[in-house]
Amino acid sequence: MADLYFSGVDVGSLSTDVSIIDHGGKVLSEIVIPTGVNGSEAAEQAFNAALKLADLTRDSITGITATGYGRASVAFATGKTTEISCHGVGAHHLFPKTGTVIDIGGQDSKVIQIDRQGRMLDFTMNDKCAAGTGRFLEVMANRLDLNLDELSSPLNIEGDSAPISSTCTVFAESEVISLLAKNTPRKEIVHGLQRSIVNRIWSMVTSIGIEGEVTLTGGVAHNKGLVALLEEKLGLTLNIPENPQTVGALGGAHIARRTYQNSLEADSI
């Protein structure tokens, strides 16, 4: 068989991610760039960069799945699938025993239940409010004059945390302001914020239930403090992918691969 390659292009609200795999599923390249204002341009750019990294040309890619918010704007895609299915498939390929995927993305967080083949069985997403998403952390980081990395500093779970009870970003922001006014140490506020996100995620998880291993995807998976808190709250160890941001793109690439294989089977009948 000639060499076949597949790609997934995930145009998210914050970043655009591309993954290229070969027909055996081996990852050849992964790229993450900021989406900026123009999703289709970002897709174009990221895809070219990924091709270059894998040392491939455009024609050599057999199937391309577009996913993410901007999935409709990826002109060169051969198919499109929601990021929900893609995260499920991606997580499945990285950690085959995954039953539950928690994805904390920029605009929204989701909890996805998948079966042993990586097919999505059920999912839930946060409601309109940004609390419990990457965006929430970003707003708060601004308030605290911290950059996102500082916000993610690993914390001692036992440490004090300032109480942030509000579940709404706007309310939480005003709580943070009044905590700052009271000279509450930033570390405690950060801890409190992480706890509030974790509570939010936890209630989404409980509404769906946990099956199998749990894999965490999305940029927030880099946030060590948050991961530790989440693990404590769920009482288990999370699978953390090496590149948590590209799991959706990876899933997309696998879906393109599967679609191609299915079409071969259909032809041979």
Place this chain on the structure above:
Amino acid sequence: MLRFSKHEITINEIIKNMNIPDRSEYLKGLAQTGQKIMGVLPALYPRELLWAFDIHAAEIWDPPGEILHANAHLQTTICPVVKKSLEFILKEPQTINAGYLFPHTCDSLQNLGTQVKDLIGVSLPIYTFYNPKGRFNNTTIKYYQDILINFQSILEASHGPLEPEKLKAACVLSHKIDTYLMVIQQARMTDHLSLSNHEYFTLMRAQEYLLPQDYLSLLEQVNILEKPAEFSRARLMVSGILPPLPEILVFLDELGVSIVADDLLAVSRRIPKFAMDPPGSPLDYLTDRFFVLPPCSTRGGDLDERVHYLSNRLKESKAHGLLFDMVKFCEPELFDHRLLVKTFRERKTPVLTLETELEDHISGQDKTRIEAFTERLFEIVST
């Protein structure tokens, strides 16, 4: 705006093709002829009694337009049905000339009725109609009859004595409409209706504002296929208060998902569960009709009964999944929702919950939800 123009064209065309007049145009026309028109809020009321007094019931569920003035009267945590209705009433629309009727449906509507009547004040009379709650027995039946009689005398006070023949005729008309609707519902479940989601619900919702005779003639024109149409599409049942937003209906049409059954307060929950005998005594007929409506959260009905009813509908319609389209802040629905979702999830029925504030457009997030859910439905269809 531009992004959705395609949908808007589609919607208007559909209405044109099916010859269903536009709601506000139609009502304006009617009002000009001197027709008495009463604005009726959700959800259950004895329409036949109004008809017998030559009053046309124009239902108010989700009038279009932005919510502005209502915000000065209602908290942010009140459901959009209540808010939009109030916004509409505050505009004092010319089409409504015979007053407003507030059936007792939920706490919010209960209070809105007295708020409009006793605090805000409008120039038209305000009527109320209590719908008994909980489990029903002889005591409830007796009381429901008393309520009907009371309501009748209240209407008589401002519209003259009731002519019994007219009430009888109204019941016959209502019975005919019910019968048609049941046939159409059945046809929908068994693919004997070649209507898109959007067309189907436009048809069902036309009863909210068409004169009963006009609605009946519309129903008579509905083409029921002799053989089931070939559908390889995913089949869906929806539950909630109102049909999903037009944009969602069109979107589902595009995705190849067909809504084959519903458990919507505005639609199915107002159609009797089974065929009723033609009306004899109007009072008995009206009473019986109230008690043979499908189980409904707003009547405080039994949960088991509701689960049972929903599973039967799912089976009958061979739906692959269940969509709950929940109106934000709607307590009656949200309480039942938890058990319904739990039950059907356990039975491995794909379930999706959307939350709507009856906005004009669907959010990107909801689109993703619907698409992902559809991906799952098609997995099931293909296996």
Place this chain on the structure above:
Amino acid sequence: MSIRAELKYKIMKDYGAPVLMAFQNVRRRKPRPTPAAFGSPLDSNQRLKEILSRHYFLSRYAPGVKKVAWVTSGAPVELLRAFDFYTIYPENHSALVGAKKQGADYCGIAEGDGFSQDLCSYARIDLGHMLSGKTPAGKLPKPDLLFCSNNICQTVLYWYKAIAHELDIPLIHFDAPFVTTEQTEADINYMAQQLQDMIPILERVSGRVFYLNIFEEILERSMETSKTWGAILDAMKAQPAPMTIFDAFGHLAPIVSLRGLPVAQDYYHILMDEINTRVTQGIGAISDERYRLIWDNIAIWYKVRFLATFFAERKMNFVTATYTNAWAETTGYLDVKDPWRSMAKTYGQIILNNNLKHRLDLMKGMIKTYAVDGMVMHSTRSCKPYSVGQFDLRKAITADLDLPAVILDADIADERVWSEQQIQTRLEAFCETLEGSKYG
């Protein structure tokens, strides 16, 4: 019914509970110091604590001895008492959880199980309790029966339906038609008939026979208790008022949840005596009462102390509230000689089941008779029947009576619904207007 359980219950009732109470007294010997803005606390507080702790404590020995019923605050509980049910009031329990600032925890449990965050927090807390067994009251017995009336809201019906289904126990619902203008004969007959229809079911569940004379006795007692409660509230007309409405929120518990029992009857006599003494001696609840306020809607349980202090420090005292008044307002309709119909009138016309014209008139009357200078309305996210219409009530009242008013957006028991900065600003602005209006 097992003899052992009965014996245990009796022993606990006669000996265990008193010991526990004595023990608690020892533990509580050092009370929190009262801020200077307040006068000395009521002696009755101690007795109140005892009664409530005893009630919750004894409940755990009830199973096997008495049937346990969960009851809504507006339900005609007298009927249940005739069958000797041990009654638990989930609303009261949820308020307790809220006051301990644990509301969000319990709500979270219910939310995790699929109940929406937009539902009444009393319901969510109670469902959280039901699902987890958690309670700050030690341990609560599972119910054998649920008894609810939609005369306070339809919410309780939806909520109790959910419990009935989960625990697979009977639910008795008392349907109270909303009063849009006035109660009709049909309404009264309907309610009276429902009450009588309940008797066979209650006999079956409780295994006891209904005796009219026992029922009448209970009704009599309940009536007398409500009247005493009404008289206590009336005494707040005195200037300075002998207690604050925040005290009354606490002293409300027996009339809500022990109504019809001798313990509640006795308690209010004790409280009444103390209040009367204060009035005669001119003792006020706050050190220097300059402004008198009315409170509308249920308490913000997790902020009672904050609010009490905030106002007391500004020499402002809440002297009346629509909420505390609810358990006295319609007692006048009760008539032991005509129990069923008079209960229909009493329970059918309580404030939350009555139209807003009635509420407006009632509030205006209270403002006048209690010489009120300002109004604080709690717009509560949880409660539609109490909150929908408040904006226009406020408008009508301020326009008619030229009374400063403020609306606080908060919740009864979910402490996540609270923005201290926003509230503080609003309250301060309100106080400024008030001070300006009275002496400006």
